[in-house]
Every structure is written in structure tokens, then in C-alpha cells.
Amino acid sequence: MSKNKGKKKVKAEKEDDAEDWCFVCKDGGKLLLCDFKGCGKAYHPVCVGKKNSVLKSEGRWTCCRHSCSVCGGPPQFYCLCCPDAVCRLCARSAEFVSVKLKKGLCKTCLEVALLAENNAEFNSQGVKMDFEDPDTEEFMFKGYLEIIMEQEDLTFDDLHRAELKKENYYSSSDSDKIEDEDAAVTISDGDSDTDFAVIDNSLGKRKKSEVREYVGWGSKPLINFLKSVGIDATEKLSKFQLDIIISKYILEKNLFREEGKKKTVLCDEKLYSLFQKKQVHKNKIYDLLEAHFVDTLGQSNSDENENDSRSCSGNEDEHIVAVCKKQRTLSTDTVPLEEKVDYAVQKNCYASIVAENIKLVYLRRSLVEELLMQSDNFEDKVVGSFVRVKRMHGNCSIRTSFQLLQVTGIKKTSNAKVDRGILLEVSCMPVDIPIDMLNDGDISEEECEDLRQRMKDGLLRKPTVVELEQKAKSLHEDVTKNWIRRQLVSLQNKIDFAHEKGRRYMLERFLDEREMLKKSSEQQRLLLKLPRVIAEEIEPDPTARDSSENNCSNG
Incomplete structure (x- = not known):
């Protein structure tokens, strides 16, 4: 009798820890739980080649996640x-x-x-x-x-x-790969x-690199930690400020080893990447932060690095400083330090034609209709932006049904059927288009690739970083407010769907997101977050770079 009670208790605990949806099709319903310890995955019997009768069976079953899908051995x-x-x-x-x-x-x-x-x-x-x-x-x-x-x-x-x-x-070539x-x-x-x-x-x-990297004023792990908790690390923070931020993070995550004695902190992944320790004493955090400041580390190692600085590059970039020590070499995120282009130079270069940039100046139909109500500055905001239009028959791409076009002008017409008598002059289109031809959906990377190709072919002028950034700033408030309204509607639809499917975790998450977005403080934060344009990557060849900069300045 006691054994049966024990089995029922274990089964109940396993069901509480398991996911509420099938790991194959991601839908809910009656699910078969994996019996592998700590797995927590659940499946529709049909999705794993079983009959529904297996749900009533008391036999042990483990999912295929616990063996290599290629050779069948233990997975890593x-x-x-x-x-x-x-x-x-x-x-x-x-x-x-x-x-x-x-x-x-x-x-x-x-x-x-x-x-x-x-x-x-x-x-x-x-x-x-x-x-x-x-x-x-x-x-x-x-x-x-x-x-x-x-x-x-x-x-x-x-x-x-x-x-x-x-x-x-x-x-990469075989010689560049690992010998093993x-x-x-x-x-x-x-x-x-x-x-x-x-x-x-x-x-x-x-095998980890021994190069210690610094991003601006602090170490890379410190800057990454600040970014992960939503702290702006552009300006230098003091050790006192950092100690407060980390202490607040520890309290929020409840990382103390003992509930009553808040002295020893058990480091999660973020804190471990910062301190390289599984646990730290809370009072020692202030002192441990000392090594994460580039200026203090530079002073302590100045004598030791005096001879090594002849062989190691001593360049210090505003954004990234790699500290060379003995046989260590410089390391940056993507390219050698001498080939890095600072932001002031990138400002004179072309903007990268990617979705992240185009989204900043993209006007969906609903937003254009809203701007039309502001007749005073409608033309100033719309001209220079990008809109999404369905491709005409006979000019249809295999990969995309829509194309991104830049608005080049506004034309007024006496036709009453057109929205307030307004037509849009757009690039690469022989005729002007009414607002109701615009699409209200999201842009895709394939559409940006198509736009990029048209710019390469000379059909459309490529914008510079400065031009795109100025346009993005003028549209930022309107684009953000429009996004907030649409996101609230989208979250409500997701809440209804999660409620219908019985997905508890999704329902709680979407409800939290909706409540957060409804707060005026969160909306204000989004409005104050200025848009940042990604610059097009520049070839490291100095000749090519000079030529590109001259073209940008002439354009």
C-alpha cells in the first residue's frame, strides 16, 4: 500500500516538473512523459510512434533525446x-x-x-x-x-x-581546423x-584563450554582465555603483547559500563568468571588482609589461583594449585591432541594408494612415522612409512576394477614391501608388537582400549612416507608439491562444509581458531609447576604404 502511494507521489511530482506541450509538435493535449531522470520532456504518443494505449501503461519509457541521433551512443x-x-x-x-x-x-x-x-x-x-x-x-x-x-x-x-x-x-580549409x-x-x-x-x-x-579583453573602461565579462541586467555601460561606473548593482542582482535571484545568513553567494552562470568562482563571500565582491577596471590593471602591470610592449601591440582603442602580457596576443571580437574602424569613421560610411536598420525607417500601412492625420508634417516624415508593397504579376520573385520601396515624394490628386487625395511616389515603380496598396506586415531578411541587390545594381541610392540615423530619429516616436499598440493586440491574441490550449507557462509569461508593456514607465523607456544604425562593414584594404569614404562623402 505504501509503495503504491510512493509511486503516485513520484508520478505527481514528475508531472508537475514536465512541460505542458509536446516536444515534437509543440502542441498540448494528453502527453507521454519521459521517465529519464531530470528530463521533463513530454510527447504525444503518435509523435513518437506509439499508440494512445501507452498512456495507461505503467512501464518505463525514455525518449530518443538520451541517445545520439547519429550513432546511438551517449549524447553530449x-x-x-x-x-x-x-x-x-x-x-x-x-x-x-x-x-x-x-x-x-x-x-x-x-x-x-x-x-x-x-x-x-x-x-x-x-x-x-x-x-x-x-x-x-x-x-x-x-x-x-x-x-x-x-x-x-x-x-x-x-x-x-x-x-x-x-x-x-x-x-575553412582543413589546415585551419583542429588536427583531431x-x-x-x-x-x-x-x-x-x-x-x-x-x-x-x-x-x-x-581550451580557453588566455587573453584578457577589455571593452572601453571595464573587462569584457563585466560589460557583458551589465548588459545582461539592462545597465547602460557606456559611461564608467564606480566600484561602489557596481557593488550595489551586483548586490541587487543577488537579492533578486536569491543566490545566497543559506536563507538566513546572507554572506556566501552561490554564483550562477552570469556571476561565474564575472568572478570565475562557484561561490564568493558577499563582502569580498567590492575587492574582486578591482581587477575588472582597465586603468587600475594597467597601473599594476606597467612595470611587468614594459619589455613585452615592444613585441605586443600597445594600441588602445576607445572601444576595445586587449592587455598583452608576456606571450599573449591581441584579440578582438572579429578583426585585428589595427583594422578596426571607430564610430566616427563609420558615420561617414554607408548604412548596412539589413532588417535591423530598415525597421527603423519602415512605415507599415497602419502607421502611414496615422501620419496622414497629422497633415502638417506628413510629407516630411513619409518621404525617405521605406514601405512594403506586393509585387506585380510578371515581376514576381521566387523568394519574396513583397518588395521594399523608398518613398521619394507625395502627389496630390482630385480622385475621391484615393485616401484624402494622396498618392505616393516610390522608387523602382513606374506609377504612383495609393496608401491602400501598402502592406501592414513585418519585413523579412529576404526582402532586405532584394533591396540590397537593387542598390548594388544602381537602381536605388544607398543611404549613409548619418542619413538613415537622422530619418530614424524623426520617425522613432511614431514607429515606437505604433509598435506598442500592435504588440498589445498581439499579446492579447497569444493570451487567448495559451488559455485555449491550456499552456500555463505561456499564459503567465504573456500576461506578465502585457502588464509590463502597459506601464507608462516602460513605454517611456522605449520612447527614450534612441535608434542606432549599423554601418556597412568596410574592407580592411586601405585603398578600398579611402575610395568608399570618398564615395560616401560625395553622395
């Missing part, structure tokens, strides 16, 4: 969005990307995740996708992805950088908790 890396897992030996052949220690994304999930960022309409094979329809698999995947990214403190930028590093690794063919690649952004590392099977240990 786990996909965050599907049951796929790979061992150390098979990680390379499976093109698995690890974004956070043993957690990452398989090749398929990484592709879908990047498509979900901009609600892409087609994948790389030209198959139609719909991330906005609640009845599609794509919508389910995106909802689950957002939950996982929040839990793991990841952003789409982390995924893009991971993809780029993966492509660079797999496309069985080595696996762990890819993580420099801004996250884990640096890029190579896992050597022969040693079974991580």
Missing part, C-alpha cells in the same frame, strides 16, 4: 527545440551548433529559428511558411522558441553569430556567458 549536446541530440564524435558531421555549453540547436531547428525572427514566408527550399497563423507548425515552433530563449537568456543575435561562426568553421578529426565545435557569442571554445576529445577539457 542537446537541441533546445527538438529531441535531436549528438555525441562529441558526431557533432561535426551533424553540423550541430552549441550556443550555451551542452545546449544548442540542430541544423534544422537553427534554420527555422532564424526564419521565425522575421516571420519569413518561405524557407531555403522555397516551401511556404506561416509564423502568424496559430494553426500552423511554424507558429507553434516560434512560441516554444520564445519560451526557451527567455529561459536560457538568449537572443536572435546569439543565434546569428553562432550560425556565422559555424559557417566559418565548416567552410573527432573534435566538436562549441559556438557561443562573446556577449554571452561562454566564450568560443574547442572541445578536445583527447583531453576531454575545454
